[in-house]
Amino acid sequence: MKDAVAFLLLIICCSCSQTETKDQKTRELEKKEFKQNTVKRDSVKNDTVEFISYNDNFDYSQLNGKKGKEEIDFINDNNNDRSLLRGDLIAITWKYDSIFIAGDGETPQNAQWIVSAKKIKDGSVSKFRSEYGKEIKYHFSKEDQLSDSYLDHLYQLAEYYIANSNKNIIKSIIKKKDDLAYSVEKREREEKQYYVLGIYTEFEHHINTVQWLYIDPEDDKIYEYDLADDRLIYFP
Known part of the structure; x- marks a missing residue:
């Protein structure tokens, strides 16, 4: 009887472990597929915006700009330049890519990533x-x-x-x-x-x-x- 119970517990534990491993692999696969699909779906874009500020206080550094009256935030992790001043007109190349927010189950989210940014006109x-x-x-x-x-x-x-x-x-x-x-x-x-x-x-x-x-x-x-x-x- 004891042997039967032990065998049954072993089967349950193995099943739980396999399920957890499977769930973990599924999450990793979903992350990978999300990023791949995002990159494939969205090509590189070019735009001209008015620079507002940098923000390096979060998980991902940001560049904040303005186009007309609309304010736009870009992920700026791939750009180390911090020489832009508020009001400068900049030409940017950007694309949609994924980010993973800590504390949110690392759920992937779409974000606008800067590929390059260059000043084309001095601001005030x-x-x-x-x-x-x-x-x-x-x-x-x-x-x-x-x-x-x-x-x-x-x-x-x-x-x-x-x-x-x-x-x-x-x-x-x-x-x-x-x-x-x-x-x-x-x-x-x-x-x-x-x-x-x-x-x-x-x-x-x-x-x-x-x-x-x-x-x-x-x-x-x-x-x-x-x-x-x-x-x-x-x-x-």
């Missing part, structure tokens, strides 16, 4: 750097504990605003090559947290703030602060 920030030719200074409270990478990110947003501002005073500062700087602080407004940048010039130790900006850390949207009406104006 590139032109500003060429014309102004100086670094923008900034200072912040050590209590805010901002990382170097996020300070660089805020710098890029401040630079983008200055390069695209229609304010005559900012245009004049750039033209005369006066020293530009900004302060950084956290501030709450209507129960929402923002990073506030105070753009200013300094002459003989006298600070002249020319514009306050509110940065939404959730989506990086920039808002001009209208002091007269105490309101935020979205800056596209």
